[in-house]
Amino acid sequence: MADTPPSDHLPAYARSLGIAIDRLENELPVLTVDFGPNVEGRPGAFHGGATAGLLENAGYAALRTVLLKEGRDPILKPINITVQYLSAGKQKQTYALGRITRLGRRNANVWVEAWQDNRERPIATAVMNILMA
Amino acid sequence: MSDTPTPPSSPKAPARFDAAQAGEFFFRGGHPGWLGLRYSDSGENWVELELPWREDLLGEPHSSVLASGPIVSLMDMASGMSIWQTTAAFVPVATLDLRVDYQRPAREGASVFGRVECYRTTRSAAFVRGVAHDGDITDPVAHVAGVFMTIGKDPRQKADMNG
Numbered sequence: 001m002a003d004t005p006p007s008d009h010l011p012a013y014a015r016s017l018g019i020a021i022d023r024l025e026n027e028l029p030v031l032t033v034d035f036g037p038n039v040e041g042r043p044g045a046f047h048g049g050a051t052a053g054l055l056e057n058a059g060y061a062a063l064r065t066v067l068l069k070e071g072r073d074p075i076l077k078p079i080n081i082t083v084q085y086l087s088a089g090k091q092k093q094t095y096a097l098g099r100i101t102r103l104g105r106r107n108a109n110v111w112v113e114a115w116q117d118n119r120e121r122p123i124a125t126a127v128m129n130i131l132m133a
Numbered sequence: 134m135s136d137t138p139t140p141p142s143s144p145k146a147p148a149r150f151d152a153a154q155a156g157e158f159f160f161r162g163g164h165p166g167w168l169g170l171r172y173s174d175s176g177e178n179w180v181e182l183e184l185p186w187r188e189d190l191l192g193e194p195h196s197s198v199l200a201s202g203p204i205v206s207l208m209d210m211a212s213g214m215s216i217w218q219t220t221a222a223f224v225p226v227a228t229l230d231l232r233v234d235y236q237r238p239a240r241e242g243a244s245v246f247g248r249v250e251c252y253r254t255t256r257s258a259a260f261v262r263g264v265a266h267d268g269d270i271t272d273p274v275a276h277v278a279g280v281f282m283t284i285g286k287d288p289r290q291k292a293d294m295n296g
Contacts, residue, residue: 013200016189017167040163047164048228049206056202075193078201082232 005029014057017050021061025097028065031058035091046089046123051114054096055126056081059110062098063130072132079107079129089123092116098128107131150217152180165210168203179250179263180214182207186242198238201275204245204265205233208277211249212261216281219251219259224283226259231279233265239274243267249277258282 007020014031017039022032033039033054041047060076067073096114112126156172159165168190173181184199184207192200209228217223239245248270249263259281264273 011193011200012189012191013202017202037163038167041165042225047206048209048231049168049202050164052205052209052231053200053202056200056205077238078235080232080234081201081205082230083205083228084230085228088227 010057010061013053017053019054019057022095027069028097028099029058029061030095030097031061032093032095034093035089039089042088044091046094048083048085051085051089051094051124052081052083052126054094055083055098055112055114055124056128058096058114059098059112059126059128059130062112063100063103063108063110066100066103067132074132077131077133079131081126081128083124083126085124087121087123089114090116094123101127105132149221150223152214152218155214155217155223156182159210159214164206168206170207170210173246174248175214175218176250178215178219178252179248180211180218181246181248182211182214184245184247186239186244197241199245201233201235204235204239204247204275205231207245207247208233208249208263208265208275209279211247211263212251212277212279212281215249215251215261215263216254216259220254226281227284229258229280229282232277234276236273236275239265239267245274246270247277249279256283 019033022030039050098112101111102109108130110128113122114124115122152175153172160170171183173183190203247265251261253260261279263277265275266273
């Protein structure tokens with residue numbers, strides 16, 4: 001099993017929010033963030049924006065990992081993101097993992113899932129279209 | 134207080150939601166406080182918030198543009214507040230679906246403003262759309278569309294004590 005890459009490769013925004021790489025799963029990074037004031041919206045629950053931030057970073061991290069394996073290192077630019085909120089994020093450690101649905105030369109479609117203690121019950125999912133320049 | 138079943142379309146709720154005043158409370162802590170969100174402007178059915186530029190909110194290692202995550206947070210918050218601005222009352226809502234289309238990166242060092250209008254409410258749902266811009270609303274950074282649900286009470290059921 002490959003070593004978990006250091007979290008200091010994550011963007012400033014991700015590190016500042018408290019997002020870290022938890023482990024690799026099928027060689028793709030599982031990102032995690034603990035509950036705290038930084039991510040709190042309604043008292044005792046994740047803010048939708050913080051959940052979106054975790055999803056988005058997991059999407060980029062998955063894409064970056066796949067691209068590097070192919071010897072590619074382009075600048076990634078967001079085209080769009082659609083987030084589905086499935087249940088409230090509680091005061092718990094939260095995880096997210098992205099999966100590349102389609103990888104082209106100029107753009108990629110990435111699907112991301114976030115969960116807490118039950119992997120079978122995601123709290124949010126996202127679809128992202130990303131431009132590679 | 135928020136347990137009172139206020140119908141979203143109630144035209145004369147006793148205490149009208151005030152976006153500027155509510156902002157002071159919402160942005161004191163939590164995720165919005167951490168981001169440094171500020172109230173900017175509002176109208177009958179819209180609210181505009183400001184996300185000041187900050188170095189630790191950058192998205193790419195070698196560029197000075199804000200990450201897109203904080204922009205989602207900005208738009209999510211402005212969306213919720215536009216709903217309360219429209220319904221004139223603070224009814225707890227949860228985001229169901231939020232879509233952000235990025236037109237261009239925000240300018241370096243510039244605040245991003247999120248202006249969202251609530252264009253339709255039903256008993257259970259609220260629909261919003263808006264733009265993020267960095268000073269000129271005719272040249273947006275992003276467009277946003279979202280759907281929210283009212284939470285805490287099922288409007289089809291008769292109100293009971295504990296909701």
